[in-house]
Amino acid sequence: MSDTRAAQPIWVFGECLVDDFGDAKRLGGAPFNVACHLWALGETARFISRVGRDAPAAEIRGLLRRWPGAAAWLQEDAQLPTGRILVQRLGTGMHRFEILPHQAYDAIDADEELRVRALETSYLLYHGSLALREEGPSRATWRFLASRAWGRFVDINLRDGCWQRPWLAELLQGADTLKCNDEELGVLQREFGLGRGDAEAILPALAQRFGVAEIVLTCGPQGAMHWDGATLTRSHALSISVVDTVGAGDAFSAGWLYARRLGATVAKALQVAHGLAARVCALEGALPEDPQSFYPAFVAELGVAAKGAVRA
Template sequence: MAPDPVVVCLGEALIDRLGPPGGDPAVDVPVDDRLGGAPANVACGLARLGTRVAFVGRLGRDAIGDAFTDLFLERGVNLSLLQRDDQRPSRIVLVRRSMDGEREFQGFAGDQGLGFADQALAPVRLPQADWLLVGTLPLAASVSGAALLSAVEQAQQQGLALALDVNWRPTFWDPSADPAAGPSKQALEAMQPLLLQAALLKLAREEALGLFGTADPTAIQRMLPQSPDVVVTDGAAPVRWHIGTEHGVQPALKPPTVVDTTGAGDAFTAGLLHRWSAPPMERLRFAAACGALVCGGAGGIDPQPGEAQAERLMRIAD
């Protein structure tokens, strides 16, 4: 039997359909389809770094699902809890890219009338692990939301620490929503059980402002009764963090080139969890290196670094 994972990543695995820089991925060509989805990205990033990891998600019985299965097996991700759906397809997300590599999620493709496979995620029995890593997107559908909350409850009972990467994407909750819109009252209420249990809370600056009215990680930590570790990212700007009793600022590390920023935050999260036993400043610097290196290639998975690559960038930046 395979050893128990250190981290269980639960949530969506999907295709990021990257439009041509400055173009519309719904109509302009060429598009670049990349395997993605935040929990899947983190799982693959952890596996490449050498952390034992399991993925919990639901994919269509289609070419996308097959491609993910092959990728996970190649990376060494535990797939004992992966589900396949005979009726619903794997999700395709349309990603608009600016000329400087920044991206915006604008909608979906592939729905045949029954929704997407990730929306039908069924409850699972979690294995023993140190961490359960989740985002908020499964909460946007009732079935997958129930499966997520079941896993969060199990984590509390079994002693798994909950790592929450908010990953707010309004179009998952309402396909017609403005991609820049903040969380609705309904979404905020749905997120509360996760926010109140998280041992590690990772937010982008705009998510922190939308949820807490501040991007100060110390202030956010004080707002939650469990006083979680809080990390706030801000694109190429410095990361602000409060872990335990320590707090500080981690400047972004500069990659050799920037092709596409998709998945940078997920690589950062993978690096953070991989180095969790290190002192906080080392954790954040290693995570920053992982996030930077992903920007040098297309998509959120293919350019993910190994441990040696991340350490090399850390040395260069010294």
């Protein structure tokens, strides 16, 4: 990534919600988690989402007060509730998710201010797929933002009932970076007839099919891979004691973006991404309760330079 583009903001688009474990509730949503990690590491990011007029929305706004201006583009919906996902613990840190329909994040609007800023600003667009599950306001806003961005980091999240093949193809087409896990790669392989074989064979076929510049594949404890059209790079996961895997993939994405914008090589960026994901797996929940100690320790351990002070 060039120095000029590394200095340009990341616009993070998508859901913020509550993960409801029954006995506990935690704030989440992949774009929300990624934005919080990036802010804490000193990155310039804009978070574009929508919440209801309810207690979870107030809690989300309260957390975002850690960073000046973080809630500036957080929209409010008078009818739809703040997003909620019912989470069932399965043991060994794994979970089953029930994603509720028709939530505020399905109705993210491209208002006049957002349109003007998109026309005036050069930005990298980070987005997932969950907030785009319905043919409605969020998908229309995404199409507009994607058409104005200089690049797209696509972090898919293929939950049952929350995606359809035609728009998934639209989502993938021309992505600068696609990040997915090994299970999601299997879904893409089947849905788009990418042939047989292991990841080494499927990644080039996927990249060629949709014109994707690079793919980052996470494989849990087996590590990760990166394909850029010419070179396959492998990385080993860190050996850790897992408390909770919720948010690990989001931390990986944030670590990758952060390292690459600092000019790190692919190998180093994978190491940094694994490092942040591992630290999050040692937490209860996707975000640290004490960011003032969490992020400086991460930066020091991985040998990368922080861009700014971490705010409480």
